[in-house]
Amino acid sequence: MTAGGAGSTRRAVLCALLVGGVCAGAAAPRRHRSGDGTAGVLVAAALPTRQLTPGSTRPSDVVALWQSVLWADGYRPFSSVTCAYDQATVDATRVWQSNHHLSPDGIVGAATWGTAAQRIVPAGRWMVYLGERHGLPLRLDAEGAYEVYDAGRFRPLRTDAATLTRCR
Template identity: 45%
Template sequence: MSSHSIGRRVLRKAAAPATAVALALGLSIALATPATASGTYTGKPFVYGDSLLTSDWDDEGIVDVSTHRTSDVTCLWQTILHADGYLPASAVDGIFDDQTRLATVNWQRSRGVNPDGSVDRATFARAGQRIVDNGFSSGNRNGRYQGTAGSFLVRRPAEGGNWTFIPPGRGFVAAAYNWRTC
């Protein structure tokens, strides 16, 4: 028997009592985020892509007042709202607040997306259609989000990888779901 098989058996045995206790207490164990469980999200910690720039954002997670509320993906979304004239630069801070929610509803309404104030797969996909491919340099696929009131730079590794973007007044920021540097 290989050490990998033994390790897996030990892990299963160790996890079984904890699962039984949780179930006995009426607790549910969530092994995936709601977006992952519904099949709408890759589950990666960053906005990730490996195809055409304009279709890379069609499998992203949810960003709203309760999910990834404080994150650099929220900052990416706010930068999109700013480029389209829905938020001032001063509101691009990586916190999905009431102002961001209202701007999101208005953005969605104007683009024929369900105006629920939650940035989901369909909303990200619609925004991704506004990315202009600027080609390759230094191992990156470079682009620009072309909004109705302005634009900003985006990039990811040429062969696929994590997206970065430039919010107003800053340098490149990684589009991460689990932290906020914006």
Template identity: 35%
Template sequence: MKTHIASAAATNKMSYWKRVRAVGGVAAAVTAAVVLSATPASASGDYSGLSMVAGSGGFSDDWNDEGILSTSRHTSSNATCLWQKVLWADGHLPWNDIDGVFGSKTRDATIAWQRAYGGGADGVVGKDTFSKAGQYLKDTDGNGSVDTYQGTGGRSFLVSRTADGDYTFYDRSGEKRLAGYNYRTCT
């Protein structure tokens, strides 16, 4: 009888550790899957999947599928700096507040911009907001390529696309920057 009890206890102990290893393996696999699936979405344009504000072909619809910019998404980025230039050109953000950080001033200016241009005024730059701003991309030299954001506040700024379709702009210090979602080099 003692042998049978000892054998059952050893079997139960062995089953316990097999279950622990199995659960640990499943948890590790689930964690890895979540991390791998979440990384690309958080590291790039939410709708296009690209890491840059980009376009192709005619530029009239270039900004229809851009990522989300907000106080919690792509908060510190060159894409945010590009958006702040839009806010400045349309008279909603002072020049000195263009820094590539989507803080409370940028959120408030975005709400004012959204109210002026219609749609939901939530302070988040999503597909609709970017798309409306894209209507002010212009070809001022007539060569068929985008070269200017023509703001309604009497201001404009130079933009262009690289051969790969990635948008560039000049920051406050006059440096040409790529409008990326994953880093901030603009000043």
């Protein structure tokens, strides 16, 4: 895909999200049960088990989700979504945590995921993380696990591998 094609696709998704986010209002985020460990989630029940730790987190779709949260809030560019929990992501995480009144340790654990989850709202058939600058589309699968929008369709998040288009 050309750079212009990727940019126009991102713009189209963001426009749809912004309209959906405005229509969704300020509804409270819903809690949903997690998957079996192979499908990643952004839910209260699974947060303590899916910690992102500097120096020991393997590349995965869940890392891409966190990097997308950082992008949506304006802490990193979209090009930084790589599925690798690298030093630049750790540094941006520390700033994000500090700005959200959390311990700036660079570890994305229950408190950090929980703070981010407070900004997930329904938007029609989807859920949206309402970032400070961008909306991030999410969807619940039949089992209540979150999926992310990737390359024109929703895909489950893997906690054990990097399978999203941006990460291959």
